[in-house]
Structure formats: C-alpha cells, structure tokens
Amino acid sequence: MERFDFSYPPYDNLSPHERNTLQSAVNIAFFDDNEIIIQPRQPIEHLYVVIKGLIKEVGSDGEVVALYHERDTFEARALVEGSSQHQFIVEEQALVYTIPKDTVTEIMKSNAQFGAYFYASVAEKFASVSGNKKEHEFASLFTAKVRNAYREDTTWIEGSISLLEAAGIMKERRTKSALVRHEGRVGLLTESAFRDVIIAEAPSSDPVHRWTQFNLIAVDIDDFVFDALLRMMQFKIQRVIVEEHGRPIGAMEQIDILAYLSNHSNLVAQRLERAETLDDLAIIADQMNESIQVLSDNGVRAPQLAQLMQVLNGSLFEKAWRLIAPPELYEQSCLIVMGSEGRGEQILKTDQDNALIFREGVPPETASRAAGEFSATLARLGYPPCRGNIMVSNPEWCKSLPEFKKMVRGWCLSPSPTSMMNLAIFIDAQSVAGDGTLLNEVKAHLEQYLDNDAGMLMMFARAVEQFDSHSQGFFSQLLHRESSQKMDIKKMGIFPVVHGMRALALEARVEETNTFDRIRKLTELHRIEEQLGRDVAEALSYLMDLRLKAGLEAIALNRNDTEEPNQIDLKSLSTLERDLLKDALQVIKRFKGVIRFHFHLNS
Known part of the structure; x- marks a missing residue:
C-alpha cells in the first residue's frame, strides 16, 4: 500500500512510533463523482485525508462552505462529536486515506499538539500558527516585555538639590538622564536640560526641579518592548518612563532596546526626522517596503507591522505637508488620514485616503493649491491615488471648518448608501499634521447628529x-x-x-x-x-x-x-x-x- 505522507501538518509532528501506528491502520478508498462520503448526522468512524480529487463541504443552508484538495483533512471535529452537521460530496473523483477513529484517538492521547491542531478553538489555532515563525532577534521585539528589556539602574535624585550637584551625580553614574522626585511628583532631567541652563545663564545653585520635565511619556512594565518603541517614534523622544501599578520605577532608553530593535525601522524614523526636502522623503519612502519585508520575514505579524507603519507614515505625511503648505496654512489647518491608514491597519502603500480641514479666513485657493501638490507628492512617494477620489485634491474633501461640519451633518440627515460610506470612512479619521483640534471639533459636531436612529444604523x-x-x-x-x-x-x-x-x-x-x-x-x-x-x-x-x-x-x-x-x-x-x-x-x-x-x- 502507498505510504502515508507525513511531510505536512499536523502529521509532521508525529513521533516515529505514532507514524508507525497510523501507517499500519490507514487504508485508501476511492469515491466517484457526486458520491456522498458523509451525510449530516451520520456516525463518523474515520478521519479522511485527500490524496487526489476534490471534495466539497455543504452546509445545512446549501452553501458550499469549504473545498478539500490534496493533503486536506476532514472531518476531525465530527470524529469526536460523533457526527457532522454538514454533507461531504465528491466534486471530482477522489482517492482518500481513511484513518480509523480508534487510531486517531490513540495518537491524540500521546500527542497533545496533534489533537490541538484539530480541536483547539479558532483563536487558539491561529495564535499557535503565528508562533511557528522562525525565531530571530526581530521577533523578540514583539514578544519581549518591558520588564525584560529595561535596565534597573535608573539614577534618582531629589528635586531640591542644585544643578551642580545633579551634574556631579550624573557624571559619576555615567548617565545621560535621571529621575527627579519633587513634591509627590516624578520628573525627568536629561543632559539636554543643561544646554538650556547655559543659554539661560542660570546659576548652578538653581534647584533641579526648575529644569525638570514632569509631563512624561510612560509605558507599563508589562507592555511589550514594541509599545515602548512606538511611543519613542511617535513623540520623537529618546526614552520613556517605566511604570508598575501606575507608579514610575525607572526609565527605558533607546539603547536599552537595541537588542530588540530592527535597524531598518529605526533608521527610517531617524531619516524622516532629518529629512529637509521632498527628494529626501522619496528616498525614505522607497526604504519602507524593505523594512516591511525584513520584519515580515522574521516573524512579525501584519497587525504589529501596521501599527509601526502608521507611525512612520504619519511622520512622513506630516513632514511632506510641512514642506508643501505655507506656514500660515499649516498652522490653520488639519491634515487627516482615514480608512485603513486612520485605523492603523495599512502596511503596504495601497491608496490615499485623506482630507484637509482649514479655518475660516484661509483662502480656499491657497488650501486647494497645496492640497493638489500634496496628493501629487504622495503619488510620487508610492501612495496611489484613491479610486474613489477620497483625498485632499478633491474639493469635497478639502473644506473649511464650517463646510466640513455641514458635510458630516448632511450624511446623518440624509443617510444614503454613499453618505453612509463617507461616514464610515470619516469616523476612522486621525490627525497627522497641523491643528488637531479642528478634527476634534468636527467629530464633536458629528456626535450631535448620531442619535442611534435605528434606520440610520441599519443602513450604515x-x-x-x-x-x-x-x-x-x-x-x-x-x-x-x-x-x-x-x-x-x-x-x-x-x-x-x-x-x-x-x-x-x-x-x-x-x-x-x-x-x-x-x-x-x-x-x-x-x-x-x-x-x-x-x-x-x-x-x-x-x-x-x-x-x-x-x-x-x-x-x-x-x-x-x-x-x-x-x-x-x-x-x-x-x-x-x-x-x-x-x-x-x-x-x-x-x-x-x-x-x-x-x-x-x-x-
């Protein structure tokens, strides 16, 4: 008899003894076109593995819910439950292995992973497979917790000591930062503060707390290292505060996560920060796909990559808009991204979904001219124009604040399929450049017209x-x-x-x-x-x-x-x-x- 193929999941996980057990019990069966292999509620005595042919699984409503080709296995759950709720019909003449129920049960008892492949919950199955990627230092970025990466040697000083004393302590400890306790608060003193001290010609006897930053960006000790990296990139900072149960316990610097950090994504962020021309941005945009490829090859899953690209794309869009928009327009407008970009779920450059809200008093022609150049620039950077024309170069998505409010109000008052889709796109919006309060104001205005009308929600x-x-x-x-x-x-x-x-x-x-x-x-x-x-x-x-x-x-x-x-x-x-x-x-x-x-x- 033809030898069973053990080269694919879950059979590749069997021990030599388990393989012998299966091989000695397996048989081969032939089924002709349109022959029914399993009827609904029929007792199941075998596990089936397709050698050749095509089997279709038909639900109780007549819908074809799955097709089984070479190497596919069915109907494992029904083997344990006793019967299937679905019908399995031969679409093309099929040869299949038939493995007796007793043999499958015996192997499951000795090999939990084999059983889990069939009987784990859907969530557990997906999560298990995601863990089978090859291990690499990149992957640890997304599995390591902050507690495992940050160094527990943070320097602490009291806010009442002098700048001169603080400088001496930091020199002795060879650190570029220190946490400062003062009047029940915790702040951060960095070496850059001493530049401000010199420029201000402040006396060295000044208490440290006067030069300490108390508005801190923090991560929890049980957050992923990746979360710390995102915050550093998002806020353009070199370190974050580490908290445990809401209490600051130390600081984590970029150097602390180098072992977990992809040089590609880090370099892209640094180059974006230093970019001075649109030509610079074009070079950086080309490097983004390389970063994605490297991280993907080394086990980083799409949702985490999407979060990373949301930060990088947001930085790129902000820099491009700052280079294109006149200063008076930049300060009086809000550039927003919508759709998958706004949700943080876009990885590769698929299309542009963006809009511009500007204050009254801004000449519409100024906004329109800059918006058109921005859309053209994004196309040059590899972001294709939106097929639905939902982008700033379209006057419908480049409006003054009152006009934008009127537009979103109209979606709610006249809930057509088109207006509902526009609403869906807009409620995913995030601000990436300019005055973010404009977007907040439009969303607050929208809230007034979202009264949970059953008809509108049904259409939506x-x-x-x-x-x-x-x-x-x-x-x-x-x-x-x-x-x-x-x-x-x-x-x-x-x-x-x-x-x-x-x-x-x-x-x-x-x-x-x-x-x-x-x-x-x-x-x-x-x-x-x-x-x-x-x-x-x-x-x-x-x-x-x-x-x-x-x-x-x-x-x-x-x-x-x-x-x-x-x-x-x-x-x-x-x-x-x-x-x-x-x-x-x-x-x-x-x-x-x-x-x-x-x-x-x-x-």
Whole structure:
C-alpha cells in the first residue's frame, strides 16, 4: 500500500512510533463523482485525508462552505462529536486515506499538539500558527516585555538639590538622564536640560526641579518592548518612563532596546526626522517596503507591522505637508488620514485616503493649491491615488471648518448608501499634521447628529453585505471552471469584520478607531461575546497576514497589482494556509450573522 505522507501538518509532528501506528491502520478508498462520503448526522468512524480529487463541504443552508484538495483533512471535529452537521460530496473523483477513529484517538492521547491542531478553538489555532515563525532577534521585539528589556539602574535624585550637584551625580553614574522626585511628583532631567541652563545663564545653585520635565511619556512594565518603541517614534523622544501599578520605577532608553530593535525601522524614523526636502522623503519612502519585508520575514505579524507603519507614515505625511503648505496654512489647518491608514491597519502603500480641514479666513485657493501638490507628492512617494477620489485634491474633501461640519451633518440627515460610506470612512479619521483640534471639533459636531436612529444604523451596517455577490458562497464559485482561483481577501474577509465592528462601535459610541481596539472595547462592554471577539480578532490577523504576503510577493516580482491589490492566489497557499483560510471565513460568516441579527438587516 502507498505510504502515508507525513511531510505536512499536523502529521509532521508525529513521533516515529505514532507514524508507525497510523501507517499500519490507514487504508485508501476511492469515491466517484457526486458520491456522498458523509451525510449530516451520520456516525463518523474515520478521519479522511485527500490524496487526489476534490471534495466539497455543504452546509445545512446549501452553501458550499469549504473545498478539500490534496493533503486536506476532514472531518476531525465530527470524529469526536460523533457526527457532522454538514454533507461531504465528491466534486471530482477522489482517492482518500481513511484513518480509523480508534487510531486517531490513540495518537491524540500521546500527542497533545496533534489533537490541538484539530480541536483547539479558532483563536487558539491561529495564535499557535503565528508562533511557528522562525525565531530571530526581530521577533523578540514583539514578544519581549518591558520588564525584560529595561535596565534597573535608573539614577534618582531629589528635586531640591542644585544643578551642580545633579551634574556631579550624573557624571559619576555615567548617565545621560535621571529621575527627579519633587513634591509627590516624578520628573525627568536629561543632559539636554543643561544646554538650556547655559543659554539661560542660570546659576548652578538653581534647584533641579526648575529644569525638570514632569509631563512624561510612560509605558507599563508589562507592555511589550514594541509599545515602548512606538511611543519613542511617535513623540520623537529618546526614552520613556517605566511604570508598575501606575507608579514610575525607572526609565527605558533607546539603547536599552537595541537588542530588540530592527535597524531598518529605526533608521527610517531617524531619516524622516532629518529629512529637509521632498527628494529626501522619496528616498525614505522607497526604504519602507524593505523594512516591511525584513520584519515580515522574521516573524512579525501584519497587525504589529501596521501599527509601526502608521507611525512612520504619519511622520512622513506630516513632514511632506510641512514642506508643501505655507506656514500660515499649516498652522490653520488639519491634515487627516482615514480608512485603513486612520485605523492603523495599512502596511503596504495601497491608496490615499485623506482630507484637509482649514479655518475660516484661509483662502480656499491657497488650501486647494497645496492640497493638489500634496496628493501629487504622495503619488510620487508610492501612495496611489484613491479610486474613489477620497483625498485632499478633491474639493469635497478639502473644506473649511464650517463646510466640513455641514458635510458630516448632511450624511446623518440624509443617510444614503454613499453618505453612509463617507461616514464610515470619516469616523476612522486621525490627525497627522497641523491643528488637531479642528478634527476634534468636527467629530464633536458629528456626535450631535448620531442619535442611534435605528434606520440610520441599519443602513450604515448594511455595507457588511456589500460584497455578497453569490448566494451560495465564495467556494461554490470556485467549482465553475471559468472562475478565477483568486480571492479578494479584503472584500471577502477583511471588510466585513472592519465594517461590522465599526457599526457596533458607532452604536456604542466607542472612540477607538483601530479594529482590534474596537473588538477589545466592545467585548469589555459586552456588545459582543468574548469567544467570538477572540475568534474574529485572530481571523482578521490571519487575513491581514495573507494579504501582506501576497503584496510582498507582488513587489518582489515587480508586478503591478494596483488593479488587484487584494487578490490572493488560492493555488499558492499551502494545505495549512487553506485550512486556516476556511476557518477564518467560517468565523466571518458567523460574525456577519451576528451583525445581521443585531441590526435587523434581514427585515
């Protein structure tokens, strides 16, 4: 008999003895076209592994929920539960291995990881797979906690001592900073403060607290090192305060996290800080994809990369706008990013989603001219124009404060599909340059018209069904020979999660814009069930990983995917990746059902 192939998950995890056990018990069965292998509620006595052919899994509603190709395994859960709720039908003549239930149970008892592959929760399965990336110093940046990275040798001084005494202590300790205790507060004294002392010609007898910064940026000792890095980059600082239970206990400097730090992302941030021309920015923008590739190759997942790129892109946009906009416009306007960029979920340069709000008194032609140059500059830096023209060069998204308020008010008072989509894009907005209070003012104005009108919320939420183009589901489309073997990962998976959570967040007045933050907050508010929240978050992470992988492959092949930026070639996926994709789409189907019920979309 043909020898079982142990080269793929979860069978590659079996010991020699377990492999012998399986090999001695396995058989091969042939099934003809349209033959039913498993009926709903039929007792299950075997685990099936496809050798050749194609099997389709059909749900109780007639939808094809999965396809099984070479190396795919089914129906593991039903083996334990006793029966399946679904039907398994041969689409193309199939040869399959049949592994007896007793053999599978015996191996599961000796190999917990083998059993977990089939029976772990969806969230646990995705999380487990994400941990199988090759280990590298880059990966530790996203797993190490601050407590493991910062040095517990912070210098502490009292705010009442003189500058001369403080300088002596810092020289003796060979440190560039010290934490200062003064009147129940904790502050930070750095060597740069002594430059200010010299410029001000202050006496060396001045008490230290007068030159201490008490408005500090902090991280918790149990935060990830990555969080500390983000804060340093976001606030353009060299160190952060480390807190435990809300109490400052020390400081962490950039040098403390060098072992965890990617030189690529750090250098990009430093070069952005020093950039003086648009030509400088063009060079830096080209380096960003290289940084993403390096980090991705070394185990960093898409959601963490998206957070990093949100900081870097925000710095790049701010610098570009500062170089382009006249000073009087820069100070009297607010440049905002929206959509995936505003949510902190964009990694590769896909499109521009931005807008400009400017104060009354700013000549509209001045704003329009600068906005047009900004859009052209972003295109030069590799950010394609938005297909929907949602960018500052479009007068609809470059308005004075009163006009912007009028526009968002109109979306609520006349809730058409177009206005609801504009609202969805805008509520993800974040300020990246200029006067951020302008955006805050528009959002506060918008709040007055969001009265939880059931009709408006229903129309807003209905967009989750925007791409449900086939009544029998995505997998059934693949059975047609003329159909593409590609999936639009954004339409089929990412968008329904993003917009569904956005609708729930809008209803619950959740201020967070990042989808993962929204999931966390909505779970805390009991707006979604905790297990569903975990499953959806992990499914979204996995889909973002697939999307990033496809995008990086397109870049490596110098392929222009601007027409199909979200297309996943299913033929290129491994058996494990297809299995996880099936699980992810099932989670999203379940989540969409929750959204339909919650917002009465079927009425």
